[in-house]
Amino acid sequence: CAAREVAAxxxxxxxxxxxxxxxxxxxxxxxxxxxxATGQVDFSGRT
Structure with missing residues (x-):
């Protein structure tokens, strides 16, 4: 998340x-x- 997104x-x-x-x-x-929500996040590489 970038500062510009928060500012917007x-x-x-x-x-x-x-x-x-x-x-x-x-x-x-x-x-x-x-x-x-759409299942596009891959947690397999996380420890």
Whole structure:
């Protein structure tokens, strides 16, 4: 996850476009959770 990704989310949350966003968790993980949900993460090389 890069600093620019976090900054983009913060800019969105501070904008009028996010005026109806409430009660939600926004994961900023560089796509890891999406890859995990689709089974595209390989843990075989981890110790």
């Amino acid at each position: 989310v913060l800019a969105f949350l501070g904008s009028p476009a996010a005026s109806y966003v409430n009660g939600v968790n926004l994961d900023i993980d560089g796509g890891f959770s999406a890859a995990l």
